[in-house]
Amino acid sequence: MSPPAMVCHLCGRAAHQVCTVCGRPFCPGHGGLRLYCEGSGQGGHVVTRALCDDDTPNQWFLANRYLVLLPTVAAVALVINFGCIQPGKERRDREWHQKVQEQHRDHQEFRRRAAFDH
Numbered sequence: 001m002s003p004p005a006m007v008c009h010l011c012g013r014a015a016h017q018v019c020t021v022c023g024r025p026f027c028p029g030h031g032g033l034r035l036y037c038e039g040s041g042q043g044g045h046v047v048t049r050a051l052c053d054d055d056t057p058n059q060w061f062l063a064n065r066y067l068v069l070l071p072t073v074a075a076v077a078l079v080i081n082f083g084c085i086q087p088g089k090e091r092r093d094r095e096w097h098q099k100v101q102e103q104h105r106d107h108q109e110f111r112r113r114a115a116f117d118h
């Protein structure tokens with residue numbers, strides 16, 4: 001009285017698991033515990049699920065999603081850095097130069113007046 005043997009829907013051999021997406025059984029050669037992206041956008045997250053080959057997403061991309069995201073984040077950070085912070089820094093530098101020149105002028109004015117007094 002054993003339950004009917006499951007057979008892989010891809011090759012017809014004895015299956016050991018059932019795909020959690022399509023519900024079809026698969027053998028060790030045509031599926032297994034794999035990364036799967038659940039949800040989408042902000043709510044999306046990667047989980048490990050029993051999947052057949054038909055429903056297996058790109059494992060490399062899911063496993064390396066941070067490696068893929070990192071350069072993107074770095075590029076955005078660079079754009080923000082050059083787009084927003086640098087002009088602000090230039091303005092600060094300009095203001096500082098102006099202040100130094102004003103002080104220099106004041107100093108010259110003081111010296112000229114001191115010379116005039118003598």
Ligand SMILES: [Zn+2]
Nearest residue numbers: 008011027030
């Ligand atoms: Zn198979």
Ligand SMILES: [Zn+2]
Nearest residue numbers: 019022052055
């Ligand atoms: Zn499947």
